[in-house]
Amino acid sequence: MPDTARPLAKLGFLSIGLFDEADPFAGHESTLQIIELGEQLGFDSAWLRDRHLQYGISSPVAVLAAASQRTTRIELGTAVIPLGFENPFRLAEDLATVDVLSRGRLNAGVSVGPPTHFDDIKAHLYPDTAEGENFGHDRVLRVLANLRGDAVSTFAGTEGIEAYSPRIQPHSPGLVNRVWYGAAGLASAAWAGENGLNLLTSSVVRAEEDDDFARIQRSHIDLFRQTHPLGQAARASQGLVVIPTDTATPEQVTRYRAYAESRFARTQTPQGPQRILFAPDIVGSSAEIADALRAHAGFQAVDEVVFALPFSFEHADYVQILTDVATVLGPLLGWKPGA
Structure with missing residues (x-):
């Protein structure tokens, strides 16, 4: 039976880092300020989406490197890096570097599959190897091996005045245990x-055996733990x-509800051949949201969450939402802010 009384242990938030093409600095700076605010409010983690050829953060690892120097406690995550765009060797170097700079605060979330609109970009992304690229789980395994410290070179030692390592440098012990996989389906x-x-x-799943989002999300979490060596102790985040609208202005509340309403139709039935199903956005007072979460089968299975900020809101909206989440909603769910 689900433990609906389980207190929330870890509270995080996720941003796409939207920016204006004519002034990309402002959007990136806003994201960094939001991460700083998250730490001040006691959030346990801040996560960045990964968007290529869009007006959202395309290099979350670089932005988190900056965030690591403006924060001291909050964990920093990627949710998620699509590995189809990445070289596992170089990505492991970047991830380890940010983990060192943040003193072990990085959570590396990844996913697999062909890059979005691959046929349109493959001539530039993989001009010589597009047809032979493997976009499956092997890419994750390569990242894990690199972060674990497995040898990637048969040469090690000193050549002249330069020293060479057989493994990725810098090596950051423990980072390999903080790799997360973004899953939308049972497999x-x-x-x-x-x-x-x-x-x-996340708020997107494939409706393979059910048409109810909460039950689908719960089935993914249950299957994950059934197959994980740690069993019920395996970490899963909803x-x-x-x-929340506790301190929102009337204008903000109207805009928030219109935003959720504009996205509601897609939550009613699975979309397309892959039967993609979206979760409804939950808008209301923190008390109303807490009640909805306690009744949510997916939430009942976890003790940590990463709530996504709406993509197209203003900086002031994010400040209000995060403040309400940390000061009202989180405590209602049994969460205590970090020191």
Whole structure:
């Protein structure tokens, strides 16, 4: 039976880092300020989405490197890096560097599959190897091996005055245990468990055996833990869009509800051949949101969450939402802010 009384142990938030093409600095600076605010409010983690050829953060690892120097406690995560765009060797170097700079605060969330609009970009992304690229789980395994410190070179030692290592440098012990897998389907959830990863669920799932979002999300979490070596102790995080209105202005409340309403139709039935199903955005007072979460089958299975900030809101909106989440909603769910 689900433990609906389980207190929330870890509270995080997620941002896409929207920016204006004519002034990208302002959007990136806003994201960094939001992460700083998150730390001040006691959030346990801040996560960045990864968007290529869009007006959202395309290099979350670089932005988190900056965030690591403006914060001291909050964990910093990627949710998620699509590995189809990445070289696992170079990505491991970047991830380890940020983990060192943040003193062990990085959570590396990844996913697999062909890059979005691959046919349109493959001539530039993989001009010589597009047809032979493997976009499956092997890419994750390569990242894990690199972060673990497995040898990537047959040469080690000193050549002249330069010293060479057989493994990725810098090596950051423990980072390999903070790799998360973004799963939208049962097979992916099972694979993440079998390979000892942490599980990131989101507001998007594939409706393979059910048409109810909460039950689907719960089935992914349950299957993940059934296959994970740590069993029920395996870490899984729930992701939803929640918009508390406790301190919102009437204008903000009207805009928030219109935003959720504009996205509601897609939550009623699975979309497309892959039967993609979206979760409804939850808008209301923190008390109303807490009641909705306690009744949510997915939430009942976790003790940590990463709530996604709406993509297109203003900086002041994010300040209000995060403040309400940390000061009202979180405590209602049994969470205590970090020191």
